[in-house]
Amino acid sequence: MENEVERESGSMIFSDEELIEVSGLKKGRDFIEVTCGCTSHRYGDAVGKLRVFSNGDLEITCECTPGCNEDKLTPAAFEKHSGRETARKWKNNVWVIVNGEKVSLSKTALLKYYNQASKNANGTNRSHNGRVCHRDEFVRCSRCNKERRFRLRTKEECRIHHDALADVNWKCSDLPYD
Numbered sequence: 755m756e757n758e759v760e761r762e763s764g765s766m767i768f769s770d771e772e773l774i775e776v777s778g779l780k781k782g783r784d785f786i787e788v789t790c791g792c793t794s795h796r797y798g799d800a801v802g803k804l805r806v807f808s809n810g811d812l813e814i815t816c817e818c819t820p821g822c823n824e825d826k827l828t829p830a831a832f833e834k835h836s837g838r839e840t841a842r843k844w845k846n847n848v849w850v851i852v853n854g855e856k857v858s859l860s861k862t863a864l865l866k867y868y869n870q871a872s873k874n875a876n877g878t879n880r881s882h883n884g885r886v887c888h889r890d891e892f893v894r895c896s897r898c899n900k901e902r903r904f905r906l907r908t909k910e911e912c913r914i915h916h917d918a919l920a921d922v923n924w925k926c927s928d929l930p931y932d
Contacts, residue, residue, distance in 0.1 A: 792847050
């Protein structure tokens with residue numbers, strides 16, 4: 755029973771060796787919280803509290819000024835809020851203090867459970883430029899056992915792919931050729 759409670763608490767998310775000498779460490783039921791920040795050449799350091807949840811979510815509460823009430827920011831939004839000129843590299847620009855020195859998140863164990871693929875899989879198929887994109891899919895031929903690529907760029911191509919998936923006896927010869 756005691757181990758089950760520990761497993762659900764933030765103390766079992768990371769080992770003690772991974773969190774040794776991390777500044778501002780607090781352990782919650784399903785998260786850990788550490789002091790973090792982002793440095794802007796123009797505005798200096800913006801400090802916050804990074805929460806790492808057991809499901810891999812990252813959340814930052816900003817403490818850059820006494821009047822700032824920004825909370826539940828993503829690391830990318832925190833990087834932008836801090837005035838960082840070269841945004842989009844939050845894994846390198848957002849830091850935590852380890853042994854009294856600023857260490858980027860990418861060099862710590864705090865991103866161990868973070869998975870960007872699952873964050874993008876929540877129904878949005880938008881690329882960096884904001885346009886909708888599709889991934890190519892494959893269907894295996896029932897005769898030669900080769901996987902054939904289906905481009906999914908248009909509605910017609912998506913329809914062809916879905917029809918091939920639905921056909922148990924789909925063959926390479928059924929694939930339309932441009």
